[in-house]
Amino acid sequence: MTDVMDPTISVSKGCFVFKGTSSAKNSGATKRKHNDDNVSALRKQMTGQPYYSTYTATWQKLESHIEALQSESYAKTLEDLVTYVKNECSAEGNMDTYDMEEIVPAAALLTGVNQPDHLEQFATLTQRILQKMSASVCMLQSRDCATLKSAVETMVYNFVENAERSPPTELEDEDTEQREKKRLRRTQCNMRQLLNWYRRKYIKPQLQTGSEVEDAADDVSDACESPTKSYSKRPHALVVILPDFECFNTAILQDFILMLSAYYTHLPFVLVFGVATAVSAVHNALPYHVTSKIKLCVFKTLTAPVCLNEILERVILSPKYAFNLSGKAFKFLTHIFLYYDFSIHGFIQAYKYCLMEHFFQGNAYALCANYTASLNRIKDLTHEDIESIRRLLSFRPYVESINDCKRIIAILTDDSYLKKKLPQLLRDCHIHFMLLRIFLEFFTVLVGDLPKCPLGKQRRELYSFCLSKELRDQPEFKECWQILSFMSKDEFVAKISKAISVTEDFMSAEIVGLELANDCMTTVTSKFQALKALLTRVVMAGTEDKSPTNTAAPTTTPATPESSKQQKFTSRQDLKDHLLQMSKQQNKPTSEYAQAVAQTLLHIQNEIVVCHLAPLARAPPLHELFVFSDVSTVRRNIIGAPRAALHMALNNPHYYLQCKCCQLSESNQLLATLPDLSVAYKLHLECGRMINLFDWLQAFRSVVDDIDNEQEQVDPQIQARFTRAVAELQFLGYIKMSKRKTDHATRLTW
Amino acid sequence: MEVFNKLNERFPCRKNVLKTLTNLIGHSEEMLPAAIHIYGHTGTGKTTLLKNFFNESIRRNKNKLNVAYVNCVESYTSRILFENILEYISGAIADDIKTENLKDFVEKLRRIQSQPEVQYIISLDNAERLRDMDANVLPSLLRLQQLTGLNICVILISQLPLEKFYCKTSIDDPITIYFPQYTKSETLEILSADFKNAQKLIVALLNRKKPEDLSTKLEIVDTVTREFFNNYLNLFLGVFYKACRDLSELKITARKCFTFYMEPILDGTVSMSDVSRLWRCIAGQLRTALSQVYIRSGQPETPVVNNDKEILKVAQSLELPYYGKYLLIAAFIASYNSSKEDKRLFVKNHGKRRKRLQNVNANAKVTEKMNTYIGPKSFSVDRLLAIFYAILDEKVGLTCNLLSQISTLVNLKLLSFVSGENVMDGTSRLQCTVGLEFVICISQVVGFNVRQYLSDFN
Numbered sequence A: 001m002t003d004v005m006d007p008t009i010s011v012s013k014g015c016f017v018f019k020g021t022s023s024a025k026n027s028g029a030t031k032r033k034h035n036d037d038n039v040s041a042l043r044k045q046m047t048g049q050p051y052y053s054t055y056t057a058t059w060q061k062l063e064s065h066i067e068a069l070q071s072e073s074y075a076k077t078l079e080d081l082v083t084y085v086k087n088e089c090s091a092e093g094n095m096d097t098y099d100m101e102e103i104v105p106a107a108a109l110l111t112g113v114n115q116p117d118h119l120e121q122f123a124t125l126t127q128r129i130l131q132k133m134s135a136s137v138c139m140l141q142s143r144d145c146a147t148l149k150s151a152v153e154t155m156v157y158n159f160v161e162n163a164e165r166s167p168p169t170e171l172e173d174e175d176t177e178q179r180e181k182k183r184l185r186r187t188q189c190n191m192r193q194l195l196n197w198y199r200r201k202y203i204k205p206q207l208q209t210g211s212e213v214e215d216a217a218d219d220v221s222d223a224c225e226s227p228t229k230s231y232s233k234r235p236h237a238l239v240v241i242l243p244d245f246e247c248f249n250t251a252i253l254q255d256f257i258l259m260l261s262a263y264y265t266h267l268p269f270v271l272v273f274g275v276a277t278a279v280s281a282v283h284n285a286l287p288y289h290v291t292s293k294i295k296l297c298v299f300k301t302l303t304a305p306v307c308l309n310e311i312l313e314r315v316i317l318s319p320k321y322a323f324n325l326s327g328k329a330f331k332f333l334t335h336i337f338l339y340y341d342f343s344i345h346g347f348i349q350a351y352k353y354c355l356m357e358h359f360f361q362g363n364a365y366a367l368c369a370n371y372t373a374s375l376n377r378i379k380d381l382t383h384e385d386i387e388s389i390r391r392l393l394s395f396r397p398y399v400e401s402i403n404d405c406k407r408i409i410a411i412l413t414d415d416s417y418l419k420k421k422l423p424q425l426l427r428d429c430h431i432h433f434m435l436l437r438i439f440l441e442f443f444t445v446l447v448g449d450l451p452k453c454p455l456g457k458q459r460r461e462l463y464s465f466c467l468s469k470e471l472r473d474q475p476e477f478k479e480c481w482q483i484l485s486f487m488s489k490d491e492f493v494a495k496i497s498k499a500i501s502v503t504e505d506f507m508s509a510e511i512v513g514l515e516l517a518n519d520c521m522t523t524v525t526s527k528f529q530a531l532k533a534l535l536t537r538v539v540m541a542g543t544e545d546k547s548p549t550n551t552a553a554p555t556t557t558p559a560t561p562e563s564s565k566q567q568k569f570t571s572r573q574d575l576k577d578h579l580l581q582m583s584k585q586q587n588k589p590t591s592e593y594a595q596a597v598a599q600t601l602l603h604i605q606n607e608i609v610v611c612h613l614a615p616l617a618r619a620p621p622l623h624e625l626f627v628f629s630d631v632s633t634v635r636r637n638i639i640g641a642p643r644a645a646l647h648m649a650l651n652n653p654h655y656y657l658q659c660k661c662c663q664l665s666e667s668n669q670l671l672a673t674l675p676d677l678s679v680a681y682k683l684h685l686e687c688g689r690m691i692n693l694f695d696w697l698q699a700f701r702s703v704v705d706d707i708d709n710e711q712e713q714v715d716p717q718i719q720a721r722f723t724r725a726v727a728e729l730q731f732l733g734y735i736k737m738s739k740r741k742t743d744h745a746t747r748l749t750w
Numbered sequence B: 001m002e003v004f005n006k007l008n009e010r011f012p013c014r015k016n017v018l019k020t021l022t023n024l025i026g027h028s029e030e031m032l033p034a035a036i037h038i039y040g041h042t043g044t045g046k047t048t049l050l051k052n053f054f055n056e057s058i059r060r061n062k063n064k065l066n067v068a069y070v071n072c073v074e075s076y077t078s079r080i081l082f083e084n085i086l087e088y089i090s091g092a093i094a095d096d097i098k099t100e101n102l103k104d105f106v107e108k109l110r111r112i113q114s115q116p117e118v119q120y121i122i123s124l125d126n127a128e129r130l131r132d133m134d135a136n137v138l139p140s141l142l143r144l145q146q147l148t149g150l151n152i153c154v155i156l157i158s159q160l161p162l163e164k165f166y167c168k169t170s171i172d173d174p175i176t177i178y179f180p181q182y183t184k185s186e187t188l189e190i191l192s193a194d195f196k197n198a199q200k201l202i203v204a205l206l207n208r209k210k211p212e213d214l215s216t217k218l219e220i221v222d223t224v225t226r227e228f229f230n231n232y233l234n235l236f237l238g239v240f241y242k243a244c245r246d247l248s249e250l251k252i253t254a255r256k257c258f259t260f261y262m263e264p265i266l267d268g269t270v271s272m273s274d275v276s277r278l279w280r281c282i283a284g285q286l287r288t289a290l291s292q293v294y295i296r297s298g299q300p301e302t303p304v305v306n307n308d309k310e311i312l313k314v315a316q317s318l319e320l321p322y323y324g325k326y327l328l329i330a331a332f333i334a335s336y337n338s339s340k341e342d343k344r345l346f347v348k349n350h351g352k353r354r355k356r357l358q359n360v361n362a363n364a365k366v367t368e369k370m371n372t373y374i375g376p377k378s379f380s381v382d383r384l385l386a387i388f389y390a391i392l393d394e395k396v397g398l399t400c401n402l403l404s405q406i407s408t409l410v411n412l413k414l415l416s417f418v419s420g421e422n423v424m425d426g427t428s429r430l431q432c433t434v435g436l437e438f439v440i441c442i443s444q445v446v447g448f449n450v451r452q453y454l455s456d457f458n
Ligand SMILES: Nc1ncnc2c1ncn2[C@@H]1O[C@H](COP(=O)(O)OP(=O)(O)OP(=O)(O)O)[C@@H](O)[C@H]1O
Pocket: A099, A100, A101, A102, A289, B010, B011, B012, B013, B014, B040, B041, B042, B043, B044, B045, B046, B047, B048, B049, B158, B159, B190, B247, B248
């Protein structure tokens, strides 16, 4: 629990150093002044804070929600996979390879390329298999399989060891197992051991009960049936999971599979491959003489973007949670996901990081909770917290909007007065965000599937768009509106009514149980009532109006009366006149229908888009308590930029060291007090591609050694320090000793 | 002789081989040959036949025959091989079979107190692996009878002929037995012997699905005759034999397709005698099965609709993060252009290339060896990143997330390291392993024209 707040949880591969230092700096220097020596006391102090408890409560709710969602979405595939495994191990299930005792059943699970997430998935799979059937499961990762030997050792060790760890079913077995445990060393593990272990543990007990029958049957039964018999003798499956199939050395993998197939007569293996790319990877890795020893069944999980969308829409954008991300922050996180790594795990961790940052801003942020919970928190606010509320950006417009001098003073100075005001303010915020979410649903249906999707088609895109910009003024928005107004009547009516019904469904599914739901619902229903009224007018308009509705989209319904009329024309002239008339009508700028549509759209724009899908700048006062928008901090802390960080560290050590001696007035200043490495680095920045070591040394010396003694021999101590600094630079990959030119180093970076 | 008859019945078309085997090792009273080498293509029944042969022989005379059947794939050290053999032969448990080396092994064998009439057979599957062990292992094994003084025979089973076993130390030539591949008629005969199993498969599937009229369906399955099955096999082989000669492959596919063949009959839509209509029903399915032969991929049973194509399509399409795609494209460009061309391709105002006649001539000659046909060349990480930044319109930071994409691509085997896997200074060299088609496909997704940047195409 205590380390939940610890921000050094790895988010992506290989950026720990920077992250750790910078966030330590962050929390240490700017946020809270604390002594390093009583960290644990500090922890206690931190965990006691209201903001912390709100944070943990929120995070726990979010996390369990996400987990539930994920297990739900994996469930189907996992279920299929488990059924397959189970089937293959039953005597009936693998009739298709009956009497072919060399063919190992294998399942390929296409997991998608977001590798960081796979292990969790396979852990769930393992659990499910263990629940559903008698089996041992061994997860074999490519890093354990550098050679066939280590692969076998790891596998056998895991099988035997796991089985021992689980509570022994029969008491009498216990001491033999104990003995076995003592004897088992990893290097001694081999297939023979596994076979013996398996026989002792799973076959002998069976034989003891039914041995005589078996023996009798042995001679009598038709020899053809021996395979079945051997199957029925194998009650316990051995499932081998290779979670990262692509990473395996193919030669070893081939041998490994051949070996399993050779033992398949005695040991009922089932293979599960986690394939990140495509099934073809299996065929690329395994030549025919190996694939002929397995039978492969392919399973697919949802692709990572689909999963992410689900999490975003069902959890992160859920109206249940008071915490929101600003449009930018939201976009930033999804951007990392879509552009860089497809890692859902990484996304969730980044989101968690934002959550931490948000609450860490102070106890005032403990108000970011359910409405009732936040009401309870109000009375605990200290003067300091109230002050921090007053400092919020949106507080100022709020104060300015009050036109009573006394009240302004009271709000600015009297804490208890502000506390009395807070419930109303918080309520407004809550309702604002709930309405935003509700109308987002409406808006998504409205513009999500327009041709070319000017605003984007996913809720997430629309969400970040709405929050960051004034929608009405955007060209994309205007384009959407234009497309909508050009729609045929049927389409338009269908679209709006669908949007309404979807929104109503959403409300009854997600909003109803929440606090303040009624207030939201009344607003929504009143707006929808007006909208529905307008919509009926649109419907009516079409039937009254005889002229074709608009030029872009010809509709069929109004055209039919015309066609019947057309047959009555007797002369050409008549027809011509009529056509002329019609074309005039067409050119008439607004038909009744178009007017109705325009009115509807205007209503939507003014009453829904402008009111409720407002950018953050127009959000109610104190919305900062509910919205996290500090993208730059997050960016700095969760995206590792090693090059930039190293440069910063070497160029300006003060940034990380926070020492008094290294404060620089300008970035390229050289001080004797700087670390040697830093001095050498800064000097090397001034050089060209080739660096003369002697010149470098002289420059170095002139910086660190303030006595001006050009002629004298270089102090060996300084030379040693220089040599070390150069070696360290080389280690960091900035320079390389040149082979072409003696006593020169080559710069490797620019 | 009994053994021979039984096996001959169970494994048709192996009469000659079986006869030789019985003559060599089938008589319990006689002295065994020192060594036998058995070879033949995959799927010719070497493993199955010998295993069954031994099982039957042991059943006949229990105490007089001792067989070790060991697969050499597992023997990453010779020690494991020896211990495995010893465990089979002496029937002892781990403790007393600790064997350090060949000498130990021979010594242990010698010490087995045996009555003269007991026979020992050591049979080593995938024997070609023995060549990778210490040089003395293979020759000594072939001479084991002489070394131990037991009535022992070593059988090597391999897909390779004996010539491939010759090494520096000469070996005594063992007796060789060749398992020839089956002809078409032989295949037919063997498959037809599989009739009972195909029938069982259908019964098992029916039992699992549990349709309403299960009992009537089971009755129908019961009435299927051998003749009917042979007819089906004729159709089946007509389609498959051109593409596939591998017996186990054929066996599996024949069983699977037989369930499809039976489907209309079980539904009652087609009668069993209406061969031409049955053929029409099965033809399409045979064709899809043919396209999947050797792939051996089944699907989970729940999706009832037969959407092979769908799954294949989805499986072959690959999803990558946006920058991952660009990195892959950049890698491809780096692999198939020479670095000399980079400046011309990526720098906007590189100065006009003067077309001299010489140049044109040279170009004409070069077309014969287009870069994209030659295969990927290696490139450094630095160059990869440079090209990546050149082809990407936006500005992105050089972050860990980006760099870790490179390692992800390597993990996915889309790129591979040529050298310097553990060096971090950007000079390690990579290679792109995907083909032009693949890259064109990916670049279409992100709306990028690769050809424009390949020196082959402009
Ligand atoms: N004559 C036969 N009659 C019936 N079935 C056969 C016959 N020959 C081979 N088979 C079947 O073909 C399949 C493949 O045989 P097996 O595995 O013994 O081949 P192999 O020669 O050992 O191949 P590899 O060299 O790849 O190990 C087995 O399922 C076996 O039952």
